[in-house]
Amino acid sequence: MKHLNSCPSLPKMIRPSVSTPSTSMTTRMIFLSFSSISLQSPSSYQACLLVTTGYIPNQSMAKVDLSYRMPLKAREIVEAFLSRGGERIYLVGGFLRDLLLGRESHDIDLLYMGNPLEILENMDRPFFPLDVPRGIYRMMWGEYQVDVAAPKASFLEEDLRERDFTVNAMAYSLAGKELLDPWGGMEDLEARRLRAVTPWAFREDPLRVLRAFRISLQLSFTPTQDTLELATRVAPLLSQVAKERIKEEFSLILAHPHSVEVFKAMARRGVLGVLFPEVEEGKGILQGKWLGTDLRGHLLGTLYSLERILPYLRDFFPLHSSSIKDLLVEEVEGGYSRLKVLKLAAFLHDIGKPSTMVRRGNDLTFWGHDREGGERVRTLGERLGLGTRASGLLAILVSHHMWLHLLARQEEVTPRAKGRFFRRLGRDGGAVILLSLADALASSGEVGFYLLLPLAKEMMDFYYSRFLVDRRLQRPLLSGHEVMEILSLKPGPQVGEVLKALVEAQSEGRVTNLEEAREFLLGLKVRGQMQR
Structure with a gap:
């Protein structure tokens, strides 16, 4: 790709005032702060850019002061970089987009038309490289994350052309207080539209396929038809994207309270099967559920049901909702909380069914699908870039999602059975209970949900009011050495069996001291x- 050093300078213009009934008040205020001036002879610039890039920019620049829209801390950070970067430092990317939309963001994106180390080494703050070949560095500043990047080309408009979507392809000059918008980003912001900058945007970075669905959900934007078609055609290349980047993108998706909408949109466009072929195996497999969907529909429905349940934890578990919420937000590993892993488990909990399906007369059985699913999600988790802890938790949730359903079939759930449940699952038991409730809601509607809810409440109450309080329910009163001494045993598995029996007797109240x-x-x- 040729650089555009030989092209005439981009003529400055300020976009005329534009407004439509759908325009948000925030965006309209930005538009109304612009005033129009004439465009001076753009033909030579357009011709040069067309020859060298094949794409013509919108040639728009607005004089506007955005500093007053920033939180005080963000303004302090930006001004610190301005004092060192001068006219070569620009605000870009998602932070600029969210600033124009009036959305709060703690991820500041800066573009420095030079080597970022020139200013970073003078900031008196630690920083670290994200991508040395591409000149991208990160600095943490309180609750803000500041990414500083070198340009991908020596010409600013060409650098912006290499970005994903027009709403992310604007730049704000901190020194000149000018908003550069060569690709129509403001117009798309106003129309709440997501549009790829170029026809080759997704091929240059296939991860943008996921990003398109995620940003559409986060901003409530509508992707253009051309953008969706481009994303769908490039989707098979997602398999070539580094799994660490896939992991980070899914972390952002799962953070949204309605993340299921991204999964549904990907399913409609045929993108879901690229990342989750195990889920696609469920298409057409009817399970005899009350709601009559196939297996893939049930998996999407379970994630949807979980996200319906979560806002009402206080109503369903009034005594323990705060403790449950605290448990869910705990970080399992970098960027992944227990809640995010639980959402993945809801979406994947039955992927063991296709390989365990057996037809018996007119019925289908899936015996052992929970254990099979646990093994499959561990491998799938590694493919998505999850570490050992997150993949392990995912496997635990999936392989035990039937336990509460099985307990519900018993006439009475004894303290012994409850204690065994939580001794095996520990802190993850609450997440398994929520997964089972979502599964019931997706399978049998509100009837199934409310049939299982009393037992779920009983189990949660047992865990928080008894199990965590009474040491006898968690650990044996005697140590392994004491067991060996009393029973004249040698070290071995028999000692563990005795300790297990002792804890169960404690949970039933037969042993209290x-x-x-x-x-x-x-x-x-x-x-x-003791003889086995």
Whole structure:
């Protein structure tokens, strides 16, 4: 690609005032602050750019002061970079877009027309490289994350042309207080429209396919038909994207309270199967659920149901909703909370069914699909870039999602059964309960949900009011060494079995102190229950 150093300078113009009934008040205020001046002889510039890039910019520049729209801390950060970068520093990307929309953002994107190290090394703050070949560096400044990048080309308009969407392809000169908008980003902001800058935008970076669906949801923008078609054609190339980048993008998607809409949109465009072929295997598999959807529809429905349930935790679990929320926001590994992994589990919980499906007469059975699914999601998690902890939690949730359903079929759920549930799952037991509720809602509607809810409440109450309070429900009153001494055992699996039996006796109230624990062990020996 040729640089455009030989092209005439871009003529400055200020976009005329534009407004439509759909324009947000924030965006309209920005537009109304512009005044029109004439465009001076653009033909030579357009001709040169057309020859060298094949694409003509909109040639728009607005004189506008955006500093007053920034939070005080963000303005302080930007001014610090301005004092060192001068006329070569620009505000770009998502932060500029959100600033124009009146949205709060703590991710500041800066473009420096030179080597970013020239200013970063003079900032008296630590920074680290994100992509050295591309000249991208990151600095943390309080709650703000500041990314400073070198240009992809020596000409600013060409650099903006290499970006993904027109609403992200604007630049604001901090020194000149001018908004450069060569590709019609302001017009698309006003129309709440998502449009690729160029026809080759997705091919240059296939991750933009995911980003298109995510940004559309976050901003409530409508992608143009051309943009959707371009994204769909390039979707198979997602398999070539580094899994670390896929992981980060899905983290942003799952952070949205209605993330299921991204999954649904990808399913409609045929993109879902590229990343989740296991889910596509469920198309056409009817499970006899009350709601009558195929397996893929059920998986999408379970994620949808989970996101319906989450805002009402206080109504469903009034005594423990705060504790449950605290548990869900805990970080499992970088960028992934327990809630994000739970959402993935809701979407993937039944992917073990296709490989375990057996037809018995007129019915289909899926025995062992929970365990099979647990194994499959562990591999899938690694493919998505998840680390050991997140993949492990995903496998735990999926492989145990049937446990609450099975308990619900019993006439009585004893303290022993409840204790076994939480000793096995620990802090993840609450997430499994929420997954089971979402599964019931997606399978059988509100009837199934409210049939399972009393047991879910009972289990949550047991965990927070008894299990966490009473040490006897969690750990044996005697140590392994004490068991070996009392029963004259050698180290081995038998010691673990005895300790397990002791904890269950404690949870049932049959053992309440050390003396009763010793008597319980001796009783096992007398009855011969230690021999296996």
